[in-house]
Amino acid sequence: DITGANAVVQLSAVNITCRWVQFIVSGSGTVRISGSDAASNRGLPVAAGAGMFLPVQTADGLSTSPYSLGGLYAYVPVGATLSVGYEQFG
Numbered sequence: 503d504i505t506g507a508n509a510v511v512q513l514s515a516v517n518i519t520c521r522w523v524q525f526i527v528s529g530s531g532t533v534r535i536s537g538s539d540a541a542s543n544r545g546l547p548v549a550a551g552a553g554m555f556l557p558v559q560t561a562d563g564l565s566t567s568p569y570s571l572g573g574l575y576a577y578v579p580v581g582a583t584l585s586v587g588y589e590q591f592g
Contacts, residue, residue, distance in 0.1 A: 503585050506531060506578040510540045513586060514571035520588040523569050526553040531579035540575040550582055 504511055506529070527533045527548045535554060536545030548554045556569055571588065578584050 503583050504576065504578050506533075506580045506582040506584070508542070508578075508580050510575050510577045512538075512572065513574045513576065516572060518571040518588070519591040520569040520571060521591050522558045522589055523556040523571070523574070524553060524587040525555075525576075526585045526587075527551070527582055528585065529582045531582035533579070533582055533584050534577040536575055536577075537573060538575055540577045542577050542579070545575075545577060548584075 525533070525535060525548055527550050530550050532550070533548045534540050534542065534545030535548060539545075546554065569588070576584055
């Protein structure tokens with residue numbers, strides 16, 4: 503869980519490659535999910551009480567994984583808590 507501090511946070515300091523990633527926001531406020539350019543006015547908005555899911559990627563029936571937690575950032579406002587779930591690839 504990431505507690506809001508009106509700041510942009512990198513989801514992982516190390517490269518964790520994932521099959522899928524899920525975000526759930528609790529509390530109040532709107533979290534913004536993006537790359538390193540995340541900000542209070544930039545990124546995909548996820549309101550409190552809602553979530554966002556980056557689905558499993560497949561190619562020719564084989565699982566591939568384009569998601570790296572180290573490449574995902576979130577702006578989390580005060581009052582919001584961002585919960586992140588994922589399945590590590592490999």
